[in-house]
Amino acid sequence: MAFPGLYKYLYTVGPKHATLLFVSDTSPPNVVFEGDSRDIIRSFPKDIRSDLGTDLDRVQNGEKPLDSAPMSPILPGVFELRGDDQSFWYRVLYKQIEGVVYVLHCFKKKTNKTSLNDIKLARERLTRLKERLAEQKRKKN
Numbered sequence: 001m002a003f004p005g006l007y008k009y010l011y012t013v014g015p016k017h018a019t020l021l022f023v024s025d026t027s028p029p030n031v032v033f034e035g036d037s038r039d040i041i042r043s044f045p046k047d048i049r050s051d052l053g054t055d056l057d058r059v060q061n062g063e064k065p066l067d068s069a070p071m072s073p074i075l076p077g078v079f080e081l082r083g084d085d086q087s088f089w090y091r092v093l094y095k096q097i098e099g100v101v102y103v104l105h106c107f108k109k110k111t112n113k114t115s116l117n118d119i120k121l122a123r124e125r126l127t128r129l130k131e132r133l134a135e136q137k138r139k140k141n
Helices: 038-041 046-060 117-140
Strands: 006-014 015-024 031-033 067-068 079-084 091-096 102-109
Touching: 031 038, 038 046, 038 102, 046 079, 046 091, 046 102, 091 117, 102 117
Parallel strands: 031 102
Antiparallel strands: 006 015, 067 079, 079 091, 091 102
């Protein structure tokens, strides 16, 4: 089976994940789930997953998500995607670095305020991500 514009396969490797992605000349950037964020988002209700997935797709394609907000000054450069139902508010915290969307943390909440534990976890994952990317860059050079 031929795929027009296919030029390579792209592997993303990180903690607890390795994903083979189809990449063509027009393919959007990668999405990498840090820590247990993929497992958590998979536990969300199907309609919420669909809405958040659509917003992630929009981010990948350089479009503005339908429901998003910056997390600054608490987490500079990090954005949250938002979904809700009658019971919970669902959040996906992400940062885009060099064309790759890194999902730092996914969680649900019942109040308007984001818990300090969720912020702390996202901050720790962002720090580890930056360290990992810096190490990969050093190894290339």
